[in-house]
Amino acid sequence: MKIILISNRAEKVRTLSLNSWAKGLLSVLLLGIPVATGTLLGVKIADGRWELLVENNISEMQHELVLQQQEVDSARDEASRTLTAMTVKLADMRSRLIRLDALGERLTQIARLEDGEFNFSDTPGIGGPEGSPLQRSISAISVQPELTAIFDKLDRKLENRESQLQILTSMMSDSRLRKEQTVAGRPITKGxxxxxxxxxxxxxxxxxxxxxxxxxxxxxxxxxxxxxxxxxxxxxxxxxxxxxxxxxxxxxxxxxxxxxxxxxxxxxxxxxxxxxxxxxxxxxxxxxxxxxxxxxxxxxxxxxxxxxxxxxx
Structure with a gap:
């Protein structure tokens, strides 16, 4: 293999003869450098993409964690509001029951019903075939069984008292009607x-x-x-x-x-x-x-x- 070298001066031309070892070395240099350069560039590019991919995954995971934390906080706040609302409702139901008891006893006294005719403190006798259970607004809320039992007990008491008040009102209306229609008293105010x-x-x-x-x-x-x-x-x-x-x-x-x-x-x-x-x-x-x-x-x-x-x- 010969290599011809030409200088700026055209009159000078040199020719180099290369043996087999020189040929091999030159081939390695000419082919290896581009390959090595390409390999290095590929590795760099790959490393950059991998880092970007890892960074993106980490960012997504952090975002998911933030969303999950927000959901947990929201659920905790909702549970707190629900518990507060149920506590307020429980207090309101108890106060209603106390008022109904007091009102019923007062109405019984005002009505002047005969002894044993009506007792507001007793549960009125009622009955009928079993129907669908009453849908309550708190049924969809996950609460402790004890709290649910308290609500159910108060609901039953309120229903009983309301039923008793209806019966008492009816009795008072009948009594008032009988009193209005009964001929009694003087036809004058003075005389x-x-x-x-x-x-x-x-x-x-x-x-x-x-x-x-x-x-x-x-x-x-x-x-x-x-x-x-x-x-x-x-x-x-x-x-x-x-x-x-x-x-x-x-x-x-x-x-x-x-x-x-x-x-x-x-x-x-x-x-x-x-x-x-x-x-x-x-x-x-x-x-x-x-x-x-x-x-x-x-x-x-x-x-x-x-x-x-x-x-x-």
Whole structure:
């Protein structure tokens, strides 16, 4: 193998002859340097990519850890809020139960129910086929069994008390209705009884005559009140009674209020017990301001005295 060297001066040319060893060395140099350079560059590039990959993985792991920590913190906060809410609810349920107990006992006293008729401290007798359990808002929350048992117990007590209050309210309504419809009391707010029920001397001619009611004397214009609730079946003039009001109270009872100076209710009106229905006067067959009061039971007059002094429990 020969190598020709040419200098800047064209007139000088040198020729080198290489043996086999020189050829091998030159080949190694010419081929090895690029290969080595390429290998080094490849290793550097690979190292850079690997470092980048590792850095990316570490960054992703750190991000995942941050997210998981946020989830744990959020779950802890939610659990804390839930526990606080449940504690508040538990306190509220207990206070409601105390109020219901106090209210029930007070209503029992106000109603003046007979002994043994109603006991608010006892669980009312109820029943029926088993249905679907009541869905409670706390059922979806994971809580300790003891806390769940407390809520269930308070829920049952509240349901019992509410049921008892409904029963008591119904009983009071029935009692109030019976009281309103029961004929009892005086038909006046001021005055005195001037004539009783039965035979008496007629004030106009002195002969014995049947008096089908009682008379209450007083000042002209004094209040005349209904002795029970009912419906007005007469309001106007009637022979012998003058201006009269008649009220049907149901259950066969009817009351009449005669000799009025003025009627304050009209036919068909619904009146309540104690409501003013007329003003005392002396209309009709009368000797002075008074109200003639009659009580009918099943179409026949009865002595009003037993109803005047009657009280309703």
């Amino acid at each position: 005195w009884m001037s004539s009783s029920y039965g035979m008496r001397s007629d004030p106009f001619h002195g002969e014995q005559r049947w008096h089908a009611g009682v008379d209450f004397a007083g000042k002209k214009g004094s209040e005349i009140v209904a002795v029970a609730s009912g419906v007005v079946t007469w309001s106007g003039k009637r022979s012998g009674y003058g201006d009269m009001v008649e009220i049907n109270h149901g259950d066969g009872f009817v009351t009449r209020y005669g000799h009025n100076d003025e009627n304050l209710v009209t036919l068909g009106s619904i009146v309540k017990k104690g409501q003013q229905i007329a003003r005392m006067g002396s209309s009709g067959r009368s000797t002075g301001p008074h109200v003639h009061f009659e009580v009918f039971k099943n179409g026949r007059t009865v002595d009003p005295a037993s109803y005047i002094h009657k009280t309703h429990r």
